[in-house]
Amino acid sequence: MTEIPEGGRAAAGTLEDLLAGRMPDERGRFGAYGGRFVPETLMPALELLERGASEALADPAFQAELGAQLADWIGRPTPLTRAVRLSERWDADVWLKREDLAHTGAHKINNAIGQALIARRMGARRVIAETGAGQHGVASAAACARLGLPCTVYMGEVDAARQRPNVQRMELLGARVVEVGSGDRTLRAAIDEALRDWVSDPESTYYLLGSAVGPHPYPWLVRQLQTVIGREARAGLLLASGDLPDAVVACVGGGSNAIGIFHAFLGDPEVDLVGIEAGGSGAGPGEHAATASRGTPGVLHGSHSLLLQDRFGQVRDTHSVSAGLDYPGVGPEHSFLAAVGRVRYTSVGDDEAVEALEECAAAEGIIPALESAHALAGGRRLARATPGSTILVGLSGRGDKDLGILDDLRRTGRTTSDAG
């Protein structure tokens, strides 16, 4: 294990370092955050992955293959839609980057196909992945099917019970789903179990991690594979409107869709970048998952970052109506961007997110994922604060998967996820 940096120390490194490509540094740090806090037995596998991934991403032949998969199989570039009726209602110029139209219904596929290609290139014989609500599991299973790689997905028993259709999808796509009965029996336990599997066979197994979290090189690698969102959106908006947006808003769970859309705008100081976390049902412990806005430094799943913990360092339970945002950690690059003040992080509660989902569906004919609805609600708040501004919202995924949750809410006022 590498040494744990002192909590509360000011961020080492600047935004200029990040923009100049000097970050993550050779220890995998974004300023004070990031690194590799894993058992010694995993260090060689992470070093091998770092080398394999850097070589792949720098290889024009690999980029050509990735580009072809993004275009022909995922359907990129995804559209940039001007939300005409929301713009009128909010007195703003609102644009939606439509990751809901990417194959399998969310941005997660960008990362899954990229890493599956890297796994094949590195000669992996099998791929493993973790999943919470099942979205990353489905994306991984689809990407592995596409490339002919055997895939095993770890999923908590609680999640598997409340997300049956995603278990069916993964199995149809040829993946083996392993239900995890240990720990909290949700995403946290699934990640622990996937890491355990990887430790037992790091040579021939590739671990396909689903967000910009975990030990180095994952936060960097996942970001590199998701920056296509922001590159397309920035170019598309310049073409359509001739100008940059006043603000870019995205939801933050582990942080992959947000870092993916923010990155292209980090060097545009006039563009306000806003990350929206899950405010859940309240500000008390266990009621939300607002990690970057309310967390403190600590180590979770191999990385030093902000995290929701009690004063003894025990990771807190979290709550959100949206499973994809219900995670007590956040990627180290977000912790760094919060520390240097380049991105603002704030939270939107369950009720406000559901209301934004319903408003978008009725006004635009688009049912967003509950996760994405948090970003929409954040966009609406921004519009109220600065009328007439141009706001780009990252619509990370589609909401079909959330119909059951919305139904529960309407009938009982609570979701089955509360039972977890």
Ligand SMILES: *Cc1c(COP(=O)(O)O)cnc(C)c1O
């Ligand atoms: C998983 C998911 C998220 C949250 O993950 P990030 O890594 O924070 O992007 C957001 N939106 C959708 C639709 C998701 O499936």
